[in-house]
Amino acid sequence: xxxxxxxxxxxxxxxxxxxxxxxxxxxxxxxxxxxxxxxxxxxxxxxxxxxxxxxxxxxxxxxxxxxxxxxxxxxxxxxxxxxxxxxxxxxxxxxxxxxxxxxxxxxxxxxxxxxxxxxxxxxxxxxxxxxxxxxxxxxxxxxxxxxxxxxxxxxxxxxxxxxxxxxxxxxxxxxxxxxxxxxxxxxxxxxxxxxxxxxx
Amino acid sequence: xxxxxxxxxxxxxxxxxxxxxxxxxxxxxxxxxxxxxxxxxxxxxxxxxxxxxxxxxxxxxxxxxxxxxxxxxxxxxxxxxxxxxxxxxxxxxxxxxxxxxxxxxxxxxxxxxxxxxxxxxxxxxxxxxxxxxxxxxxxxxxxxxxxxxxxxxxxxxxxxxxxxxxxxxxxxxxxxxxxxxxxxxxxxxxxxxxxxxxxxxxxxxxxxxxxxxxxxxxxxxxxxxxxxxxxxxxxxxxxxxxxxxxxxxxxxxxxxxxxxxxxxxxxxxxxxxxxxxxxxxxxxxxxxxxxxxxxxxxxxxxxxxxxxxxxxxxxxxxxxxxxxxxxxxxxxxxxxxxxxxxxxxxxxxxxxxxxxxxxxxxxxxxxxxxxxxxxxxxxxxxxxxxxxxxxxxxxxxxxxxxxxxxxxxxxxxxxxxxxxxxxxxxxxxxxxxxxx
Numbered sequence: 001x002x003x004x005x006x007x008x009x010x011x012x013x014x015x016x017x018x019x020x021x022x023x024x025x026x027x028x029x030x031x032x033x034x035x036x037x038x039x040x041x042x043x044x045x046x047x048x049x050x051x052x053x054x055x056x057x058x059x060x061x062x063x064x065x066x067x068x069x070x071x072x073x074x075x076x077x078x079x080x081x082x083x084x085x086x087x088x089x090x091x092x093x094x095x096x097x098x099x100x101x102x103x104x105x106x107x108x109x110x111x112x113x114x115x116x117x118x119x120x121x122x123x124x125x126x127x128x129x130x131x132x133x134x135x136x137x138x139x140x141x142x143x144x145x146x147x148x149x150x151x152x153x154x155x156x157x158x159x160x161x162x163x164x165x166x167x168x169x170x171x172x173x174x175x176x177x178x179x180x181x182x183x184x185x186x187x188x189x190x191x192x193x194x195x196x197x198x199x200x
Numbered sequence: 201x202x203x204x205x206x207x208x209x210x211x212x213x214x215x216x217x218x219x220x221x222x223x224x225x226x227x228x229x230x231x232x233x234x235x236x237x238x239x240x241x242x243x244x245x246x247x248x249x250x251x252x253x254x255x256x257x258x259x260x261x262x263x264x265x266x267x268x269x270x271x272x273x274x275x276x277x278x279x280x281x282x283x284x285x286x287x288x289x290x291x292x293x294x295x296x297x298x299x300x301x302x303x304x305x306x307x308x309x310x311x312x313x314x315x316x317x318x319x320x321x322x323x324x325x326x327x328x329x330x331x332x333x334x335x336x337x338x339x340x341x342x343x344x345x346x347x348x349x350x351x352x353x354x355x356x357x358x359x360x361x362x363x364x365x366x367x368x369x370x371x372x373x374x375x376x377x378x379x380x381x382x383x384x385x386x387x388x389x390x391x392x393x394x395x396x397x398x399x400x401x402x403x404x405x406x407x408x409x410x411x412x413x414x415x416x417x418x419x420x421x422x423x424x425x426x427x428x429x430x431x432x433x434x435x436x437x438x439x440x441x442x443x444x445x446x447x448x449x450x451x452x453x454x455x456x457x458x459x460x461x462x463x464x465x466x467x468x469x470x471x472x473x474x475x476x477x478x479x480x481x482x483x484x485x486x487x488x489x490x491x492x493x494x495x496x497x498x499x500x501x502x503x504x505x506x507x508x509x510x511x512x513x514x515x516x517x518x519x520x521x522x523x524x525x526x527x528x529x530x531x532x533x534x535x536x537x538x539x540x541x542x543x544x545x546x547x548x549x550x551x552x553x554x555x556x557x558x559x560x561x562x563x564x565x566x567x568x569x570x571x572x573x574x575x576x577x578x579x580x581x582x583x584x585x586x587x588x589x590x591x592x593x594x595x596x597x598x599x600x601x602x603x604x605x606x607x608x609x610x611x612x613x614x615x616x617x618x619x620x621x622x623x624x625x626x627x628x629x630x631x632x633x634x635x636x
Contacts, residue, residue: 044362046276049402051384055326055367080384093386093543094367096326108327112288112537113487113530114445114519150370150537151288151487152327155445155517156452165329194330196211196298 022099025069114155126176211299231418250425256410268397279320287486289517292441293411307414370541389589436502458502485514488594490601538595
């Protein structure tokens with residue numbers, strides 16, 4: 001986003017913000033399970049600091065609906081007891097919230113130095129070729145969203161790709177095709193997972 | 201005498217994360233038991249005497265940090281554990297939290313007792329969801345066993361530890377930005393002073409400590425500050441985790457004392473260079489610190505020695521670069537990172553990182569102009585020291601450092617209109633040595 005929106009003072013355009021608002025979306029409310037989860041989480045913070053639970057509340061909403069609409073943000077604002085603008089402020093800052101629909105599998109390809117040294121750029125190119133989409137896009141079937149992200153903190157297992165909340169480590173470019181195929185057929189079970197997790 | 205790991209000794213054992221394993225094999229929670237018999241101030245004195253320095257990057261003495269936490273106040277106090285491990289090249293806290301979570305939980309409890317806090321928040325980065333699962337399950341087990349909660353071990357001391365999940369912001373690793381994020385706002389740093397020790401989380405006295413720092417605390421209480429200090433050089437005591445990545449045969453987390461030289465870490469611990477290619481440069485402490493050249497590596501990997509050599513130990517994320525790496529490309533890659541992660545609060549950093557990125561992109565595309573090099577230098581120096589947090593300095597460092605050490609490469613990019621490294625190197629084909 002640009003920090004300097006061009007302000008046009010012609011009367012017709014005056015007071016028109018260039019900011020794109022997220023979709024209003026369907027009416028939104030937490031499922032009873034999510035409501036219970038939220039109510040439990042908010043007790044971790046002092047009673048006058050409900051706003052601390054905002055990230056958790058947004059994760060719940062995103063988990064329930066796949067992405068965040070204005071209706072979802074309004075619901076979160078009501079739950080927290082803050083304004084909708086404060087919620088949008090937070091949503092627009094953090095990279096792990098989506099304001100547009102995303103695919104079943106969101107592929108976060110780490111592109112920072114240690115992964116790039118071992119071919120993360122080639123991995124992204126291969127994924128683009130196999131999926132037919134550019135970073136930031138979702139394929140037409142709604143299965144995959146490709147994103148390039150900054151350091152995921154697994155530099156010893158480069159190149160790393162995060163898929164939703166799971167990890168695929170040491171994904172070499174020539175393994176991209178079987179990797180995508182594995183996701184299509186077996187879902188997240190096909191991922192290597194974090195090596196620390198696996199060795200137990 | 202070979203160094204015996206203490207933090208990561210058992211990380212490869214199956215079930216090393218469980219409470220039973222921790223109690224049986226690692227003298228689990230004995231440190232907490234002992235700490236509860238001491239006066240809080242004695243613990244702070246012990247940590248001070250041990251010379252424990254913050255492992256998150258700045259290397260600030262932990263005991264001092266705790267001592268600064270305001271004592272005479274009716275407000276509650278807080279411990280925030282910084283588990284937002286996002287510095288490129290750093291992945292040590294990940295291992296500790298995933299394979300030795302009870303050490304961190306015990307460290308949090310002792311830290312709370314020492315500064316008089318009742319609550320510790322572990323701020324974990326959003327991408328570490330699988331780590332969070334382990335951590336929360338083990339915290340639950342610690343509650344059940346009476347090491348957390350009301351009246352810990354019958355001492356009358358109450359302690360709660362909660363995990364707070366971030367949502368993808370490098371800047372949340374800065375202590376005041378972490379506090380802002382915990383309070384439910386954008387992760388942007390605050391103006392200091394007041395420091396968190398006076399007005400931190402919810403404007404209450406707060407100590408923000410790195411995961412590895414807190415993991416060292418139970419060891420100090422249990423084994424004594426002298427034992428801890430003797431593990432390393434003067435003022436650089438204790439065990440240290442080094443994360444080695446890049447062009448080495450066996451990248452990974454290695455525990456060593458700070459007597460160990462960078463040379464040993466790269467060529468012995470990490471098995472040497474991948475495919476036997478020559479070493480070009482090393483980033484010794486995460487992407488935010490200046491590079492070191494191959495002839496500067498025969499120094500102990502301690503805070504003080506590396507600082508003397510002109511760089512910083514930082515978070516000990518050692519990134520090893522071989523001769524195929526173009527330094528303009530390296531600066532470009534890192535500036536892409538800093539440009540994306542700049543929180544946007546201070547103008548020099550917000551705009552400067554974008555300018556630097558665009559200049560570097562132009563150079564890398566072969567469209568650089570001779571005056572661009574001076575411009576890079578000028579823009580960088582207009583960021584350094586002109587921002588609220590250390591992010592600005594960190595963002596300018598890759599440019600200033602590579603320009604200082606590898607200026608001919610920049611000049612060649614301008615002169616030739618292309619990268620002058622061989623074409624097949626520029627493709628940067630992944631090299632999988634298969635050694636690990």
